[in-house]
Amino acid sequence: MLKFTDEHEWLKIEGDVATVGITAHAAEQLGDLVFVELPETGAALDKGATAATVESVKAASDVYCPLDGEIVETNQAIVDDPSLVNSDPQGAGWFFKLKLSDPSAVNALLDEAAYKELIA
Amino acid sequence: MDDHSPLKQTPLHALHVSLGARMVPFAGYDMPVQYPAGVMKEHLQTRSAAGLFDVSHMGQIILRPKSGKIEDAALALEKLVPVDVLGLAEGRQRYGLFTNDKGGILDDLMIANRGDHLFLVVNASCKDEDFAHLQKHLGETCELSLLDDRALIALQGPRAECVLAELWADIATMRFMDVAEADLHDVPCIISRSGYTGEDGFEISIPSASAEDVTRRILEHPDVMPIGLGARDSLRLEAGLCLYGNDIDTTTTPVEAGLEWAMQTARRAGGAREGGFPGADTILRQFAGGAGRRRVGLKPEGKAPVRGGAPLFADAEGKVPVGTVTSGGFGPSADHPVAMGYVDIAHTANGTQVFAEVRGKYLPVTVAALPFITPTYKR
Structure with missing residues (x-):
């Protein structure tokens, strides 16, 4: 199941774990990324907390935790090569995997059609 | 800034939009921060070939001596800048600073000797204040005009000379900081060999009515790409050049900013026209003893x-x-x-x-x- 937030993140949900990244729209708006900082594995984050930081040539932006949960895995590949987020934002450019405190909370997120309408 | 005040547009605004630029407010103007290529490619393009920048938001000011003698305009301007303007030869340009009574920096600027007048280029965010400052202190000596009918573009990078040589063969005879007049596509332009990227390159003042036409033709050259403010900032930062409002302002002196090179011998202690600019006591004391x-x-x-x-x-x-x-x-x-x-x-x-x-x-x-x-x- 693929869900979106109005902060331009995508969540691919498998059981109680969500793989989280930023949308192609967000990646394009940010421009060429040169630095990514990811959360620590094991960190418990609340919805809306700063989970990651991305920097383009010009500016730094925060990536927020889309739901309450615990970070169970992070994608070192985008730390080593931030341009992966620009070239494949909804694939190899994923950020982290989040074990959801309340898997039913995903129902409140946007589906793909609603997200497309948001950025239209 | 008041969100409701309408943003000004440069004569190249429609061109930026047609090229797919992302436009942002900058110094009261609606300016291109990047084009579809993106900041990274635009930056590298400028260092490897040539990049074209719209800098029409900057202020272009003419100081014309009422006496008809350029020396009078030069000496008048020296009262506001710690720069040797009198020693600036015709057809030459030099970097300068407006200082205040505390030795702080009001703006940085380029000063060109155009024979019968001085031609200044000042920062967009300071241009109205700079013009009022000049009017107040030089109004008796000089006729001043803040040009609102000329665009300013910069062509920067190792291919800039070749690109412009196809329009004006003599451009190759210009040295860094030379200023000349030439027709580009039959439009009379003022060209300086200078810029804000650390690369060889040129800044070209063009009458507004012809600016889009001349700029489009330069952009047709395969070595040239349009460059936005994003790459302009990363280029100047790598080149160690100050951005007014960030790296220098009224709280920083020329000595603190490491800009002693912009103060020629004539204006330093023991020079022929030592001091005589705002904040000279502080600046010359720091020059001797450090900041x-x-x-x-x-x-x-x-x-x-x-x-x-x-x-x-x-x-x-x-x-x-x-x-x-x-x-x-x-x-x-x-x-x-x-x-x-x-x-x-x-x-x-x-x-x-x-x-x-x-x-x-x-x-x-x-x-x-x-x-x-x-x-x-x-x-």
Whole structure:
């Protein structure tokens, strides 16, 4: 199941774990990324907390935790090569995997059609 | 700024929009921050071939001596800048600074001797204040005009000379900081061999009515790409050039900013026209004895960019403050983060390690020589 937030993140949900990244729209708006900082594995984050930081040539932006949960895995590949987020934002450019405190909370997120309408 | 005040447009606004630029408010103008290629490609294009910038938002000012003698305009302007204007030969340009009574910097500018008048280029955000300042102090000696009928573009990079030589063969005879008049596509232009990127290149003042036509034709050359404000900032930062409002302002003196080179011998202690500019006491005292702090290059040791405003400390715990970052980002040509800022004089030696506070962490940063690239000016 693929869900979106109005902060331009995508969540691919498998059981109680969500793989989280930023949308192609967000990646394009940010421009060429040169630095990514990811959360620590094991960190418990609340919805809306700063989970990651991305920097383009010009500016730094925060990536927020889309739901309450615990970070169970992070994608070192985008730390080593931030341009992966620009070239494949909804694939190899994923950020982290989040074990959801309340898997039913995903129902409140946007589906793909609603997200497309948001950025239209 | 008042969100409701309408943004001004340069004569090239429609061109930017047609090229797919992302437009942002800058100094009261709606300006291109990047084109579809993006900041990284635009930056590297400028260093490897040629990049075209719209800098029409900057102020172009003419100072015409009422006496008809250029020396009178030069001496009048010397009352406001610590620069040798009298010694500036016809057809030559030089960097300058307007100073205030405390020795702070009101703006930085380019000054050209155009034979019967001086031609100034000042920052967009300061141009109305600069013009009022000039009017107040030079109004008796000079006829002043802030031109509103000319665009200004910059063509920068190693291919800039070849591109323009197809329009005007004599351009190759110009040296760094020369200023000349020439027709480009039958339009009378004022061309200087200067810029804000660390590359060889030119700035071209064009009558507004013809600006889009001339610019489109230059952009047709396969070596040229349009470049937005984003890459303009990363290019000038790698080149170690100050951005007014970030790296220099009314609270920084020319000596603190490391801009002593902009004060020629004639205006220094013992020179033929020593002092005689606002803040001369402070500036000449600092010139002789040094200032308590100084602008330096800063190379973050890790991959994280360190941005303007980040506090600097002598220690990794953030206990002993030693300065502030004034500009910082990623240097696409340097291929690492680059920054500049002010540090206490004890920490200015190249190789000194300090720590920048970024998101609650203290990141190691090394004081480094500016610029971060090797300039290719054709001296």
